[in-house]
Amino acid sequence: MSLRDRLVERIHRQGPIPFDAFVDAALYDPADGFFARGRGSGRAGRDFVTSPEVGPLFGALVARAIDDAWDALDGPDPYLVVEAGAGNGRLAREILRAQPRCARALRLVLVERSRVLRDEQRDRLPVEPVEDALGPALPGVAGDAPVPVPRIGPIVTALDELPAIVTDGVVVANELLDNLPLRLVERTPDGWAEIRVGVDRADALVEVAVPASRELAVEADELAGELRFEPGTRIPLPTGAAQWLADSSRLLRRGFLVVVDYADELASIASREPSDWLRTYRSHARGIGALDVPGGQDITYDVPVEYLRLAAKRVGLRLVSETTQAEWLGRLGIHELVADARREWSERAHVGDLHAVAARSRVGEAEALTDPAGLGAHRVFVFAKGLRLRASLPAPAPEHGG
Numbered sequence: 051m052s053l054r055d056r057l058v059e060r061i062h063r064q065g066p067i068p069f070d071a072f073v074d075a076a077l078y079d080p081a082d083g084f085f086a087r088g089r090g091s092g093r094a095g096r097d098f099v100t101s102p103e104v105g106p107l108f109g110a111l112v113a114r115a116i117d118d119a120w121d122a123l124d125g126p127d128p129y130l131v132v133e134a135g136a137g138n139g140r141l142a143r144e145i146l147r148a149q150p151r152c153a154r155a156l157r158l159v160l161v162e163r164s165r166v167l168r169d170e171q172r173d174r175l176p177v178e179p180v181e182d183a184l185g186p187a188l189p190g191v192a193g194d195a196p197v198p199v200p201r202i203g204p205i206v207t208a209l210d211e212l213p214a215i216v217t218d219g220v221v222v223a224n225e226l227l228d229n230l231p232l233r234l235v236e237r238t239p240d241g242w243a244e245i246r247v248g249v250d251r252a253d254a255l256v257e258v259a260v261p262a263s264r265e266l267a268v269e270a271d272e273l274a275g276e277l278r279f280e281p282g283t284r285i286p287l288p289t290g291a292a293q294w295l296a297d298s299s300r301l302l303r304r305g306f307l308v309v310v311d312y313a314d315e316l317a318s319i320a321s322r323e324p325s326d327w328l329r330t331y332r333s334h335a336r337g338i339g340a341l342d343v344p345g346g347q348d349i350t351y352d353v354p355v356e357y358l359r360l361a362a363k364r365v366g367l368r369l370v371s372e373t374t375q376a377e378w379l380g381r382l383g384i385h386e387l388v389a390d391a392r393r394e395w396s397e398r399a400h401v402g403d404l405h406a407v408a409a410r411s412r413v414g415e416a417e418a419l420t421d422p423a424g425l426g427a428h429r430v431f432v433f434a435k436g437l438r439l440r441a442s443l444p445a446p447a448p449e450h451g452g
C-alpha cells in the first residue's frame with residue numbers, strides 16, 4: 051500500500067492528524083519517506099544543494115569553528131563533535147580533510163535518521179563501531195572506571211539518533227531544523243486554530259482547521275509575543291526543532307551548539323503567503339502542494355528565529371551569536387582564504403595544474419556560500435552551555451588594551 055493510502059487509512063481511523071505527524075511520515079516513513087529513500091542534498095540525481103555540496107570550503111571553515119570550540123573547552127581528549135542531520139557525510143568528510151588541530155582528539159559522530167544515507171556515509175568515511183568512538187578504550191586500574199585512550203583520533207562513527215551520553219563537545223546541524231516536523235496554527239478572531247491533515251470525500255489529503263488545544267494556543271501566544279495578527283494569518287510552530295534542541299542540550303555538559311538554517315523573523319513569515327515559507331523541493335526545482343505527494347518531495351520551512359531563541363533558552367542553551375552565514379564565514383576567515391586562492395590562481399593559471407584549478411574553484415565556492423540572495427542569507431545561531439560568558443564561535447577577537 052502506498053504511503054498516501056496508508057495516511058488516508060490512518061486519518062479514517064484517527065481523524066485529521068497534526069501537521070507534524072504528516073511531515074514525519076512524508077519525510078521519514080521507514081519504507082517510503084523522502085529522506086528514508088535516500089533523497090535529499092546533492093547534485094545530479096538529488097534534490098537540492100546545501101553548503102557542504104558546494105565544495106570543500108564550507109567544511110574547511112566549519113573545521114576552524116570546531117578548533118575554536120576545542121580551545122574554548124581547554125582541549126578535551128576525547129573531543130566529541132556531533133554532526134546532526136549528517137546526510138550523505140559530505141560535510142564530515144571535508145571537516146576531516148581540512149585536518150583540524152583537534153584531529154587527534156576528535157570523535158566525529160554523524161547522526162542521520164535515514165538508513166540509506168547512513169550507508170552512503172560509509173562510501174565517504176571510515177565509519178567505525180560506535181563503542182570505539184564513544185567508549186573508553188582501556189580498563190581502569192584495579193576496579194577504577196575504564197579510561198579513554200588519548201591521541202587516537204580522528205574516529206568517525208554513525209548513529210540514527212543523538213547518543214545517550216553527557217559530554218563536553220559540539221553539536222553542529224546544517225539545514226536540519228527546517229526538515230524537522232512542525233505544527234501549523236492560524237489566527238482566528240478569538241484565538242488560534244490548528245491546521246491538521248484530513249481527507250475530503252474523494253479521499254484527497256486536505257487541510258482541516260480544528261480549534262487549537264490550550265497547550266498549542268499558549269505556545270502560539272508565547273511565540274507571537276507583542277505581535278498582533280489578523281484572523282487568517284498562519285504561522286509555523288517548530289515542535290520538532292524544540293524537541294531536538296532539548297535532546298542536544300541534554301547531551302552537552304559544556305560546549306556549543308551550532309545551527310545553520312533557513313530562518314526568518316516571525317513578523318516577516320506571518321506577512322508572507324504560507325506557500326512562500328512552507329516549501330517543497332524535488333530534483334532541484336520547487337515541488338507541488340505540501341500534501342500532494344507524501345514521500346515524493348522535500349517539505350521545508352523558514353524557522354521563526356524567535357522560536358529558536360525561546361526554545362533554546364528553555365533548555366539551558368545561551369545564545370552567544372546570531373549572524374548570517376555570509377558574516378559567520380567571514381569571521382571564520384573565508385575572505386582571507388579567497389584572497390590566497392585568487393593569488394594562487396593568478397600565479398599558476400598559465401600552468402593550469404590541479405592547484406590552480408582548486409584555487410579557482412575556491413573563489414567560486416566562496417561566492418556561492420556568501421551569496422546574500424542564496425546560501426549566504428542562512429542564519430547561524432551559536433548557543434553555549436556551561437561556558438564562560440565570552441565564549442563564542444569563532445573565538446572572540448582578542449581584546450586590545452589601550
Ligand SMILES: C[S@@+](CC[C@H](N)C(=O)[O-])C[C@H]1O[C@@H](n2cnc3c(N)ncnc32)[C@H](O)[C@@H]1O
Nearest residue numbers: 085091100135136137161162163164224225229
Ligand atoms: C536537508 S538535509 C541536510 C543534510 C546535510 N546536513 C547537508 O547540509 O547537506 C537534512 C537531513 O537531516 C536528516 N534528519 C532529519 N531528522 C533527523 C533527526 N532527528 N536526526 C538525525 N537526522 C535527521 C534527514 O534525513 C536529512 O538527511
